[in-house]
Amino acid sequence: MTLTRRAFTLGMVATGAATAAGLTLAPRRASAATHTAYVKTYFTESPNQSGADYGLHLAVSRDGLNWTPLNQNRPVATPTAGELGLRDPFLLRKQDGTFVVVATDLRGTDFARVSQYLHVYDSADLTSFTGYRRIRMHTYSNVHTWAPTVFWDAARGQYAIVYSANTTADLFLVNYTSDFRTVSGPQTYFSPGFPVLDPDIQVHGGVTYLYYKNLADGYLYGARSSTGAPNSFTTYTSGLRQGNAIEGVHLVRRNDGAGWWLWGDSFSPVNNDFYLWSSGNIGNNSWSVLNQRDYTPPLNSKHGSVVGLTEAEYSGLISRWGTPNWVRLKSSNFPDRVVRHQNNVGRIDPYPLEPYQDQMWRMVPGLADAAGVSFEAVNRPGSYLRHSGYAVRLDPDDGSATFRADATFHRTPGLADASWTSFRSHNVPDRYLRHSGYLLRIDPLGASSALVDRQDATFRIVS
Incomplete structure (x- = not known):
């Protein structure tokens, strides 16, 4: 335990020094811009794994429902360290308008393999990915580091990286960072008394919303907090599920301001890959199932994230990566x-x-x-x-x-x-x-x- 504290003290000292130098003040938020499209990150799997690829994939969409894979559905970046593959890539638009990708360090489906690290990429506009690295989130043995989600914690003036772990139970840990290079020590973020998996977090109207899978009953739920602080959440929705099994929950705020989408990823590649709900008000316990006519995920796609794009960003992605030569x-x-x-x-x-x-x-x-x-x-x-x-x-x-x-x-x-x-x-x-x-x-x-x-x-x- 002393070694663990010492390891994270070094990280916190580095972060503290940066703060003293004025480097962790709340970053300047990019000027407001109209988002007219969406980008999605994902990895790929297929029923017999012939379509499996554990690199970073991108797809774009005008309506946020029907997706066009980029780069012929091939990866735009592939990890070169750790497990040499990624799962669950989470894309965040940072406060300065640039992007960061944080992903699980795992290739394939051998979930007995664990890593203390997450993969990280930087990108100015998603036409290239730079600064590849891994960041160590904890020093626990035999504890996984899965399905990260990231949000800007305005009260702390830092980003919170929340992820699935299995320390004393299946719960969520959090580390705080200003630069996605040095992180604070891990804290328990959400442990409601039953096992949980796959967090996703959005801050809206001064409320922090956390959606997750309850492993005890197999349903998705939403919780909320007025502060976003660790251990401050109260579940407010009833359970949601489509299909035989579901996880990989992801919240998306619509560009048109008409509400929210809630994506759920099927547990197995042999089932339909994604299911979808919509709501006009994320604060209500009211989610409507969307018909599969209304949405089409990218071919073989699994567990990712969605971010709004400006028209210039959308055009830049199409120009850089190209659209499929097949339908x-x-x-x-x-x-x-x-x-x-x-x-x-x-x-x-x-x-x-x-x-x-x-x-x-x-x-x-x-x-x-x-x-x-x-x-x-x-x-x-x-x-x-x-x-x-x-x-x-x-x-x-x-x-x-x-x-x-x-x-x-x-x-x-x-x-x-x-x-x-x-x-x-x-x-x-x-x-x-x-x-x-x-x-x-x-x-x-x-x-x-x-x-x-x-x-x-x-x-x-x-x-």
């Missing part, structure tokens, strides 16, 4: 399913799936008419979705005019929802791409068709 097609009336190929058959199946590349398509100019589109399989280059006997299958382009016409479709406003998309056959123009019994085919459809048939023919182009 996915999401079903309107089965929004947990996407178009994929399997054994050369076109169908819709629940997401996530393996091989995960079976749902990825290059939407290219129509093979028979450049005004239309054709769908080339990312993992079967030269093979396209085409209809044959009205059934849709994946076949290699044989160069014939018939094949090219069969593989060409024309985009139209969605038959069931004009904000989505339907695809009319090029050479059988009264028929549309639709699913029936989860299999893809082309059938005659129009405004007078039954609603369910028009829903079957309506898709959202996502990435």
Whole structure:
């Protein structure tokens, strides 16, 4: 115990010296700017882990609901120390307007491996990441340091790094810092008498809100404090859960000021990756479940964070990292399913799936008419979705005019929802791409068709 105190005394002395030099005064807050978009951090996993990558990933969104991966869904930075991988990357816009990323030091799913450290990156505008380092949060043996969240504690004039640990119980610890290099000693931040996991914290209207998973019952809850000080929180919501298991809670304040979103990450990559609620007032115990039609997480994404962006920042990210050269097609009336190929058959199946590349398509100019589109399989280059006997299958382009016409479709406003998309056959123009019994085919459809048939023919182009 003496060694632990001594180790953290050195850190606190360094912090105290910086304070004496005038370096830990509350940083100057960046001038107010309008946020018109969002950025999301995450790592990736898939059901059999073929899509696992434990580097820092970024995605952007205009509406905060439907996400576009950057850098072809590859990492923009990868740790080079510790466990050589990260999980749970948390992005914070600091008081000076620049960014810091803090993440769990763990690669893979061997949760018996523990680290006393967190990964840290600095970034001016998210087009590059500098100053990579690890910071030691504690000196306990066999205690994990998971799922950090960070907030500015105005009363202290420092940032609070709160994270999951398992000292005397599964609880949250906190360390305070001014520079994300030197930290204070750990303190118990939240230990409500039952085991907890995955904190997320937002300060709004002078109140500090802490959302977490209760490991005893498997539900997400919200607590609040008028000070944000350790051990000052009172739970004020009833339990929230969708699916079979949920964790990785994350709060997002909407750019339009209309309220909040609450994301929950599925416990396992074999389940749907994210679930979502909305509320007009974070202070009320009132969260509404959003339909999966309304949101699309990045491909294979897991447990991350979301921050608002200015228009210039959004444009800079697109310019620097680029958007995917592939798309996915999401079903309107089965929004947990996407178009994929399997054994050369076109169908819709629940997401996530393996091989995960079976749902990825290059939407290219129509093979028979450049005004239309054709769908080339990312993992079967030269093979396209085409209809044959009205059934849709994946076949290699044989160069014939018939094949090219069969593989060409024309985009139209969605038959069931004009904000989505339907695809009319090029050479059988009264028929549309639709699913029936989860299999893809082309059938005659129009405004007078039954609603369910028009829903079957309506898709959202996502990435």
